[in-house]
Amino acid sequence: MTIKRMDNVLIVVDDLEAVKAFFLDLGLRLEGETTVEGPSVGRLIGLEDVRATLAMMRTPDGQGIELDKFHTPSAIRFGPVDVPVNTLGFRRVMFSVDDIDALVAHMRAQGAELIGEMQYENSHRLAYLRGPEGIIVALAEELG
Known part of the structure; x- marks a missing residue:
């Protein structure tokens, strides 16, 4: 068994409209937007009472960036927003x-x-x- 491809990267955001506009300005297109909620979503991601708006952005060659705005439970900000590139984690x-x-x-x-x-x-x-x-x-x- 091998990995076939990478489908998308997830970025959890607070201001979904501002981040969508940023990626649209870069040249990505909005493929779609939806709200997900309920027990099956919660079981998948390990949270309870989940309600989130998802926006799927695509590059011209089809690569995806998923933007998620959590309504419940609220997203958690860990540390400052403007961290340097050498901060641990996805950068x-x-x-x-x-x-x-x-x-x-x-x-x-x-x-x-x-x-x-x-x-x-x-x-x-x-x-x-x-x-x-x-x-x-x-x-x-x-x-x-």
């Missing part, structure tokens, strides 16, 4: 892009913070952005 998601300069400029105009950027040898340009709720997104443009 960022990276996207391949065609025009890093244009996308960074666009995202900054939408309120994203540029953490930093660099060129890796002659192969890639990289940039790290921080969006709503401290979400870190890396962008990579292949050179040549």
Whole structure:
């Protein structure tokens, strides 16, 4: 048995609309949004009295980011929002892009913070952005 593919990554958010707008600005599309609740959902994720709104975002090639806003039980914030990249745990998601300069400029105009950027040898340009709720997104443009 082997893994076939990765279907999606989950990000639990407080402000679902702001985070959806951030990923739409990056170029993802909203595939769908729904509310889930009830005992079967609770059994699956190990919580009681679950009610959550889920928004599935997709990259142009079909990769998914699931955004979840928990109504009950309330989401728990662990630590500060703007933690550095070397903080333990899931820290960022990276996207391949065609025009890093244009996308960074666009995202900054939408309120994203540029953490930093660099060129890796002659192969890639990289940039790290921080969006709503401290979400870190890396962008990579292949050179040549």
